[in-house]
Amino acid sequence: MPYKDLREFLGKLAGEGELHRIEAEVDWNLEIGAITRRGIELQLPAIMFEKIKGFPPDYRVLGNLLTPTRPIKQGRLSLALGLPKDMPPQEVIEEFGRRMDRRTKPKIVPTGPCKENIVKGTDVDLWQFPTPLMHGGDGGRYIGTWHITITRDPDTGWVNWGIYRHMIHDRNTMSILSFPPQHGGVHYAKYEERGEPMPVAIAIGTEPVCSIAADTQLAAGEDEADLTGGLRGEPIELVKCETNDLYVPAASEIVIEGFARPKERKPDGPFGEYHGYRDFHPVNLPVIDVTCITYRNAPILTISNMGKPWDEAGIISSIAQSAIVGAELKRQNIPYSAVYCPAPDFGVIIAVKNQYAGYAHTVASAVWGSKVGIHRPFVFVVGDDVDVTNPEDVYWCLVTRLNPERNIHVQHNAPGHSLFPFLSLEERTARRGSRVLFDATFPPDIEPPVVMDFRHGWPEEVQQKVLDRWDEYGFERMKAKG
Numbered sequence: 001m002p003y004k005d006l007r008e009f010l011g012k013l014a015g016e017g018e019l020h021r022i023e024a025e026v027d028w029n030l031e032i033g034a035i036t037r038r039g040i041e042l043q044l045p046a047i048m049f050e051k052i053k054g055f056p057p058d059y060r061v062l063g064n065l066l067t068p069t070r071p072i073k074q075g076r077l078s079l080a081l082g083l084p085k086d087m088p089p090q091e092v093i094e095e096f097g098r099r100m101d102r103r104t105k106p107k108i109v110p111t112g113p114c115k116e117n118i119v120k121g122t123d124v125d126l127w128q129f130p131t132p133l134m135h136g137g138d139g140g141r142y143i144g145t146w147h148i149t150i151t152r153d154p155d156t157g158w159v160n161w162g163i164y165r166h167m168i169h170d171r172n173t174m175s176i177l178s179f180p181p182q183h184g185g186v187h188y189a190k191y192e193e194r195g196e197p198m199p200v201a202i203a204i205g206t207e208p209v210c211s212i213a214a215d216t217q218l219a220a221g222e223d224e225a226d227l228t229g230g231l232r233g234e235p236i237e238l239v240k241c242e243t244n245d246l247y248v249p250a251a252s253e254i255v256i257e258g259f260a261r262p263k264e265r266k267p268d269g270p271f272g273e274y275h276g277y278r279d280f281h282p283v284n285l286p287v288i289d290v291t292c293i294t295y296r297n298a299p300i301l302t303i304s305n306m307g308k309p310w311d312e313a314g315i316i317s318s319i320a321q322s323a324i325v326g327a328e329l330k331r332q333n334i335p336y337s338a339v340y341c342p343a344p345d346f347g348v349i350i351a352v353k354n355q356y357a358g359y360a361h362t363v364a365s366a367v368w369g370s371k372v373g374i375h376r377p378f379v380f381v382v383g384d385d386v387d388v389t390n391p392e393d394v395y396w397c398l399v400t401r402l403n404p405e406r407n408i409h410v411q412h413n414a415p416g417h418s419l420f421p422f423l424s425l426e427e428r429t430a431r432r433g434s435r436v437l438f439d440a441t442f443p444p445d446i447e448p449p450v451v452m453d454f455r456h457g458w459p460e461e462v463q464q465k466v467l468d469r470w471d472e473y474g475f476e477r478m479k480a481k482g
Contacts (some may be wrong), residue, residue: 002082002232005113006205006300009080010048010062016085018045018076023130025051028061028141033134034045036063036305043068046076048300052130059296063305065146065208066312077315080208087317088340096231096323104229112239112250113296114203120292125171128293129254129301135272139282140167142271143174143256146304146312147204148214148224150246151187154194159246160184161214161224163313166202166288167268167337174199175268175285176260179372179418181429183220186287188260197259199244200288205253205302210236215313216320217372226460241292253300257292275344276308277421288294314343318389321345321372328370334363340388347378348418349388349474352441360439361409368414368435375417377435383442385451398440407439 003009013019020039026032026049038048049061069075081099119125131143144166152159160183166174178184191198203210204231209231213224225247228233241257249256253376264375265284272278303465304312318341325348326339337351337394350363358383367373383401387393402408416433423433431459450456454463 002234005207009208010360020045021048023050027053028130028132032132039064040067043070055130060300062300062302066315092319092320099231103226104235106238107235109237109250114252114294116297118294124290126168137278138271139269143166146302151184153187154190158221163215172290174288192262193260199246200245200258200260201241201248202256203248205300206249210249215316219371228407249260254295258288258290260286260288272307274306274313317341317345322418323374332366334366337384338388342455348376349380350386351382351386351388353384353443354441364437374415377473380438383439402440409437411435
């Protein structure tokens with residue numbers, strides 16, 4: 001059965017040993033950020049901060065919800081999907097792909113837990129919540145790091161869920177980072193052209209699959225709310241906002257409603273971002289006037305400590321976006337064996353059986369032509385015998401099959417993103433860059449050399465003999481002692 005809300009999921013994590021509660025008082029000013037980043041690097045459980053300096057005792061902060069765990073990095077994401085924590089990544093990707101095909105429309109309800117407290121107009125105060133100053137050098141406090149941002153296309157009525165950062169400017173304004181072709185940025189551009197404010201809702205602390213769906217980068221016109229229902233196996237319950245016509249998950253911990261002003265910008269940042277670096281300088285971003293905040297009793301503010309991988313976005317990228325890329329290749333009838341999108345989400349690794357000369361170009365073009373691939377400047381095409389989830393296996397393939405002269409193909413004047421750390425200031429401003437295909441497949445007209453590993457280098461009867469005698473060799477006993 002799916003989780004009805006974040007709190008039920010936290011109960012599951014606690015039962016699995018995947019939730020750690022800190023009852024000692026901590027400071028929102030950098031201390032929470034340092035603790036959560038250290039927790040990511042050590043692959044510790046999710047962290048609940050129960051007491052934050054200067055805030056009521058029932059105001060809590062939750063970090064590292066889906067960050068890496070042992071023995072499988074994606075373990076907590078698997079639990080969010082109702083799967084075993086130790087399910088191998090490729091099996092999770094395949095199951096995710098199957099569930100993607102069963103989209104389920106949301107259920108509209110008259111009210112929900114997120115309406116337990118309603119604050120409007122001049123009573124709105126974004127500083128009410130213990131939003132951390134996350135990293136040293138950040139230009140502000142970001143209330144939107146692990147949430148869903150909801151916008152609507154003014155032409156078609158199509159609603160998009162995304163995860164876009166939101167920095168607090170004052171008690172009732174914050175910024176939004178979303179540039180076209182990101183769908184929130186496309187929507188804003190349409191409203192701005194009309195000279196109209198764009199309705200926005202930010203839902204924080206949702207049932208976990210909501211944020212997973214919001215970060216999958218579906219194609220334009222596809223609803224993440226429908227995907228959420230498919231992934232959960234039940235419709236997600238939505239409730240109407242108080243001051244605009246958008247709908248939010250009814251069990252959200254905190255909902256922020258407002259309107260993004262047309263033709264107005266404020267500096268946002270710098271900020272330690274998902275690619276593992278701090279932005280070089282502030283960027284001028286649209287401003288949201290907050291008109292209402294609703295929240296649950298004893299609200300939980302969920303955060304993501306972005307930085308050198310992995311954080312939540314990297315975990316979702318590795319599973320959800322891998323499934324999205326695979327679905328796009330299937331849609332275009334392009335055969336492949338496996339797909340993996342490791343963190344940070346700049347690249348994709350695709351295992352294929354080389355079909356014809358230049359086949360890797362067909363694969364790369366399909367990726368770059370999709371929503372999920374527009375901002376993935378690195379495509380690695382490897383042989384179908386390579387485990388795309390194993391960095392050592394991929395590296396071995398690259399350095400033994402990639403011809404440095406003939407198999408690295410650069411495409412110039414490609415779409416770029418202002419957050420790409422390798423772009424020049426001019427390229428960032430123009431959002432233009434380059435992208436590259438690494439074709440690490442053997443040419444289809446030659447007999448590839450035999451791979452010298454256990455599976456390929458010995459006769460099957462010898463392999464079986466060794467496997468049958470493995471305990472006799474004493475390896476299992478040695479493992480038990482270790």
